[in-house]
Amino acid sequence: MLGKFAATAFVAITGVSILATATTALAEAKSREEWKKEYIRPTAIPFPEENPYSAEKAELGRKLFFDHRLSGANYISCATCHNPSFSWGDGLPK
Numbered sequence: 001m002l003g004k005f006a007a008t009a010f011v012a013i014t015g016v017s018i019l020a021t022a023t024t025a026l027a028e029a030k031s032r033e034e035w036k037k038e039y040i041r042p043t044a045i046p047f048p049e050e051n052p053y054s055a056e057k058a059e060l061g062r063k064l065f066f067d068h069r070l071s072g073a074n075y076i077s078c079a080t081c082h083n084p085s086f087s088w089g090d091g092l093p094k
C-alpha cells in the first residue's frame with residue numbers, strides 16, 4: 001500500500017519538476033527576431049587591429065587559395081572543393 005503511494009508520489013513530483021523545467025526553458029527561449037539581430041552581417045569585412053588589411057596580404061591569400069602545391073599530392077587547392085563558379089562550394093548535393 002505504502003509502496004504504491006510512494007511510487008505515485010514519485011511520478012507526480014517528477015512530472016511537476018519536468019513541467020517546471022520546460023516552462024522555464026520556454027520563457028527563456030529567444031524569439032526568431034531576437035536571434036536574427038545577433039547575426040546581422042557586418043557592413044564591412046572585419047579585420048583584427050593587430051593584423052589590418054593590405055592589398056599584398058589579400059593577393060597572397062588569393063594565390064595560396066588557388067595553389068595546388070599546398071596539397072601533399074600536389075594537385076588539390078582550396079579551390080578544388082571551394083570552386084568560385086559553384087558559389088565557393090564543390091557543386092555536389094548536400
Ligand code: HEC
Pocket residue numbers: 065070076077078079080081082
Ligand atoms: C577536399 C575538399 C576541400 C578542400 C581541398 C578544402 N576544403 Fe574547405 N571545406 C570543405 C568542406 C566539405 C567544408 C564544409 C562545408 C559545409 O559545411 O557545407 C569546408 C568548409 C570550409 C570553411 C567553412 C565554411 C563555412 O561556411 O563555415 C572554410 C572557411 C574553408 N573550408 C576554407 C578552406 C581553405 C582556406 C582551404 C584551402 C587551404 C580549404 N577550405 C580546402 C572541403 C574542402
